[in-house]
Structures are given as structure tokens and as C-alpha cells.
């Protein structure tokens with residue numbers, strides 16, 4: 001993949017690049033709250049979850065009123081922004097949480113297991 005000039009070629013979730021990111025075991029019917037935090041100063045990350053939409057329940061540390069909560073399958077997490085989303089495990093499978101920018105799911109062009117960077121697996125049984 002063509003990289004973007006002098007931009008970094010590693011991106012991390014909780015300090016780890018896929019496939020070293022933590023896999024989260026879940027059972028059908030369980031929910032998980034994912035807190036996306038844009039901890040960098042340069043990038044917007046369109047964070048996406050496979051396997052069905054999530055509900056956005058808080059933005060920038062403020063819990064949304066019931067009527068303001070909304071469904072989405074991607075949130076654009078900019079520098080300093082925080083999104084809390086709740087995702088329900090609907091079906092068994094390995095569902096990816098990842099950034100939609102290909103460069104951000106690469107590990108300096110030496111990807112393993114089909115990806116890298118901003119990616120982790122929700123392993124639903």
C-alpha cells in the first residue's frame with residue numbers, strides 16, 4: 001500500500017497494533033461499551049465496528065440524553081475527541097473494530113493476518 005509521505009506507519013489501540021491488540025471474547029446477546037479516544041494531534045479516525053450498528057451514548061465525556069443517543073456504524077474520532085458506543089453481539093463470529101483509513105490498518109507494509117494498526121477482534125460465541 002502506498003503510504004502518505006512522512007506520516008507514521010504504525011497506529012495503535014491501547015498501545016498495540018493488530019495482531020497484537022487484545023481480542024475480546026463475548027457471547028451472543030452481550031453488550032460492550034467501547035470508548036474511542038483520539039489521543040493524537042494529527043488524525044481523524046473513522047472507527048467502525050462490523051456485525052451491526054452501535055449506539056452512541058456519550059460524546060467528549062458527556063452522557064447523551066436518551067433522546068439524543070443515536071445508532072451509527074462509524075464515528076469520526078478527531079484529535080481530543082471521545083465517543084462511548086455500546087455494541088450488541090447479535091451473531092457468532094469474529095467482528096472487527098477498525099479504522100476505515102487503510103493506511104491506519106497497516107504495519108509499515110508488513111501486515112500479518114490480513115491487517116494491522118487500528119484493528120481488534122470481538123470474538124463472539
Ligand SMILES: [Cu+2]
Nearest residue numbers: 045099101104
Ligand atoms: Cu485512522
